[in-house]
Amino acid sequence: MAEKNHEEELPHGQWVYLQLLDEIRCGTLSPGTRLREIELSKRLEISRTPIREALRRLEAEGLVAHQPRMGAIVRVLDYSEVMELYEMRAVLEGTAARLTARTASDVEVAEIMSLGKEFAAAADSPGRAFEVNRQLHRAIQNAAKNRYLVKAIHALEKTLMILGPSTLIDAARAEAATKEHERVLAAIEARDGVAAENEMRAHIEAAQRARLKALRLQEWPGEEE
Template sequence: MTDSSEEIPQGQVVYRRLLEEIRDARLLPGTRLREVEVAERLGHSRTPVREAIRLLESDGLVVHQPRQGATVRVLDYPEVMELYEMRAVLEGTAARLAARVANETELRQLHELNAEFAAAGDNQQAARLNRQFHAMLLEAARNRFLLRSMRVVQKTMLILGPTTLLEADRTVTAAREHQTVLDALSARDGPGAEAAMRAHMEAAQMVRLRTLRRHERPLEE
């Protein structure tokens, strides 16, 4: 643990660790969060663990199930559809705005990130570079309210489980979809950038739904 983390309340430290584990698919949807087990595994007392679980509940990432207790939430199909629809709206808008206001340095960095993403050696590296690509594009839109709304969507996206980049050839296809967005950005074509980003989100949504159907995950009541 770093010195900076020691200055953060312990409940926040545990909260951030659990968020990372949900994001990295080490805590999958449906996983029970037993206070004693989490406390022993992370090396904290039960009090900050209890606080962290309450924070995850307030985020909508954890729910209390009968006879199970705190459990990482499982989204049903309509919720997944709504989540991706919101992401398409927000990131499509970000692409349109970025086409107008992004500077040449940002565009160059986006091209470089996508090249690294396409050449990623493993799924974890690809997922990290993909997050960086989308985060940089959102920043390039220069809209604080859009960023704030997107953070809410991104947090909920954490509970969808493993990245769709685990699917065969998805990284290659996603890199091509990114490039279509980038071509529109470089041409300062706002409507084209928005349409390309929406198409990218729709493709990711279809992969996600195929994954959910294949694993036949139970729906949340």
């Protein structure tokens, strides 16, 4: 079949991978959704070879699983997995906040503070809040200056994509996150590593509670009865 004219600089397999990754992140492809090669090939207007390549990559990253008689599906996380992911996220991002408070340059701290203010201003705009939140957390992680820590956080974040859209789409959660950010950033600005770690852990734990609540309201397929 004729290939669709995709981004010329991207190999077809990479383009399909990024497309499916974005659909998983935004919830278009929800947990348990079957990923049939023929249907994806027709919808994305591309041959099945790059589809297979992308699915293999997503499976290697833990976002796609193969089920008997069903084939490839978007992986479904159970309750314990979600709990464990957020517990590890609290440990890793808490460590990043502590290291940043102690080692970040004044320029890096100023950038982090600026992003905090930008998030507060964008809290009532879910799409913008999500993007600024991502930038803020990434700035804190990078300022920790530990490449292995950052790599571990990125791997964790990719698995969390399975859970769909950010909880920041909820106005009350976005407002609470703003206050939580303020406490984290105040500790970083004060160069108080212990407080920064504790506040970041509290922030992630609050996000965990919001996520579990949202999943229950969605009749989450991974939740035990």
